[in-house]
Amino acid sequence: MSDGPVTPFEARLCELAEGGVEGVVDFADAVVAEAIRRGASDIHIEPFGATLLVRFRLDGVLLPALQIPTQVPTNVVSRFKVLADLLTYQSDMPQEGRIPRDRVNAPADLRVSSFPTVRGEKVVIRLFDPETQDVKLEELGYPPAVREELERQVQNPGGILLLTGPAGSGKTTTIYAALRYLLEKSGGARHVVTVEDPVERMLPGVTQTQVHPGTGLTFARCLRSLMRQDPEVIVIGEIRDRETAEIGMEAGLTGHLVISTIHSGSAAGVFTRLLEMKIEPYLAASAVNLVVAQRLVRRLCEKCRRPARAREELLGLSEELLGRAHTAAGCDQCFNTGYRGRTVLVEALRNSKPIREEVLQRAATETIHLTAISHGMRPLQEAALEAVAQGVTSPVEIRRVLGQDWNG
């Protein structure tokens, strides 16, 4: 068993584990039920020698839920393979499958993947994809000014709207929310096409396409053909090569609204990234209307958060924050994690004449960043400070997401 107090879940599972093979069906059901109860997005089940480690991904963070030293381990993995109609005798090759919702009493089908490791077979069960939940623009948690800017931009006839942030930062959720808003506002009068990898969510009234790089149907190839399909709004899952970027930019400049994601550490960094892809500065400078950089941070559990006192929690914090910063504790409400739910940190860079001039001169990211701030952009750093000052999240959580160098 893991250290600390034994939860009713752990106690019950230990009991089932002692039941050996007989208990394995109930054991697997109980793990799924507990993951659903806690709101986990994924379950990881992995043997480490004679012990079985069960972890749940909660609000984007993988946390241990259970560790059991018994004979059960292999049986549990097999049980999930049976549920997902995978080949139980084949344990040396990765497999993928699906568990129909009614088999495990889940609200939706579960995606299962098994993988051979040196310690035995591991399974990961996806309960839901937090990136593709039905969320409306006003539910994203954006500051009102940023939300209004986004609403304005998606009603534009042309130009590019780019979202940036690491994997799992909610970019796709934002795109789908923006699309829903756009569809609602236009009453279906705009021809919306998407090129995605993969299509995660079906949207009524939208022409959605999935790329298949294996067969040559790449983002760029799809886009070139789609341009002949008379599109008005084009959603590109991700810009990761020059050709895709170039087609997107040109579409944005010729009366199409383009919405996409691109990898960069900050909103200003997106321009540098585009130039690194060998996009002509004039294209990047004139096509991009708005860049939104975002991060998701966990919210402190309001029931158990307490003022931060420990030295490592307070390190680097300003006088002002010292008295206001809070830290995670843990209670039954938050399943002892100290956190419940997440909030978004966002910086929105609206393109303007001074930004355009700097991009044309290939200015450094930092220069563009400072110019954007002097023209009203609230940087991620400031959004983070505010979240800490309000006790919404902890300095430890901010450092986990923004990097260890973060200082308040």
Ligand SMILES: [Zn+2]
């Ligand atoms: Zn709590």
